[in-house]
Amino acid sequence: MNLTNLSRRTVLSWFAYLGALSVIPSQLFAAWPKDAFNSEAVNDAISELYGQAPQDSDRVKLKVPEIAENGAVVPVTVSTAIEDVESISVYVEGNPNPLAATFELTPYAVASVATRIKMGETSNVVAAVYANGNVYTATQEVKVTIGGCGG
Amino acid sequence: MAIKGKAKMRGDVVQVKVLMKHIMETGLRVDATTGEKVPAYHITEATCYWNGEEVFRTNLGPAVSKNPYLSFKIKGPQVGDTLNFTSIDSKGETDSGDFIVK
Numbered sequence: 001m002n003l004t005n006l007s008r009r010t011v012l013s014w015f016a017y018l019g020a021l022s023v024i025p026s027q028l029f030a031a032w033p034k035d036a037f038n039s040e041a042v043n044d045a046i047s048e049l050y051g052q053a054p055q056d057s058d059r060v061k062l063k064v065p066e067i068a069e070n071g072a073v074v075p076v077t078v079s080t081a082i083e084d085v086e087s088i089s090v091y092v093e094g095n096p097n098p099l100a101a102t103f104e105l106t107p108y109a110v111a112s113v114a115t116r117i118k119m120g121e122t123s124n125v126v127a128a129v130y131a132n133g134n135v136y137t138a139t140q141e142v143k144v145t146i147g148g149c150g151g
Numbered sequence: 152m153a154i155k156g157k158a159k160m161r162g163d164v165v166q167v168k169v170l171m172k173h174i175m176e177t178g179l180r181v182d183a184t185t186g187e188k189v190p191a192y193h194i195t196e197a198t199c200y201w202n203g204e205e206v207f208r209t210n211l212g213p214a215v216s217k218n219p220y221l222s223f224k225i226k227g228p229q230v231g232d233t234l235n236f237t238s239i240d241s242k243g244e245t246d247s248g249d250f251i252v253k
Contacts, residue, residue, distance in 0.1 A: 032195045032196055032210050033210060037210075037212045072216060072217070073216045073217075074216075077222075092214060095214050096179065097212065097213075097214065099212055099214075100211075100212055100214040100215055101209055101210060101211050101212060101214075101215050102209065102210040103207070103208075103209045103223065104207070104208040104209065104210070105207065106205055106206050106207065106208075108201070108206040108207070108225045108226055108227045109206060109207045109223060109224070109225050109226075110164055110223075110224035110225065110226060112223070112224050113209075113221075113222065113223045114220075114221070114222035114223075115209075115215060115216075115219065115220060115221050115222070116215070116216040116219070116220045117214055117215055117216055118175075118177065118214050118215070118216055
């Protein structure tokens with residue numbers, strides 16, 4: 001029996017397996033998720049980030065103003081009582097690239113974040129929470145009187 | 152140029168508020184004099200460390216407002232502890248700031 005050949009084949013198959021494993025959602029990498037930021041639709045960006053389709057959840061609390069006088073500075077707060085949250089992300093449906101920011105939570109972090117984003121026009125803002133392999137979202141419309149893009 | 156921020160103990164949770172200084176250019180704005188688009192230039196990543204361990208990280212896109220504001224909460228650090236906050240932008244420029252938990 002040619003054990004050398006057999007083991008080489010086995011080893012090669014392991015490498016093939018490892019190659020298949022490397023196709024995992026980009027959020028597991030530390031690098032900036034370029035494909036998600038370049039996505040042109042909210043759900044595309046969500047599946048780029050988490051490899052999952054989202055489901056609406058009233059446990060995701062999204063706080064945005066109903067009317068933003070200045071689209072260049074729209075305050076956004078996202079919090080949730082969902083446990084073991086790994087990531088939170090914020091999207092603006094009407095922006096050319098909807099993903100605005102992602103927040104990667106360690107076990108030290110509490111699932112409550114706030115930032116300020118730009119909105120080009122009146123549109124829905126979406127908050128996504130990734131926990132236990134599921135993506136939960138909340139959506140709310142913000143009316144913009146002066147756009148934050150172009151200029 | 153240091154990043155400004157505050158870390159305040161509220162019960163057993165530390166509330167961290169950070170204000171970074173950056174133009175956050177979207178890449179969509181047209182320069183009025185040249186008629187050309189101003190290339191995107193923005194902070195891409197910011198990380199908060201406690202005792203050298205990552206406690207919070209954010210990826211920012213160009214749709215985050217100019218001079219990004221960030222607020223988050225962490226459990227673990229105590230009053231008097233130092234949090235190290237660092238950022239890097241799309242040109243690889245870094246910035247940082249230390250906040251003492253009060």
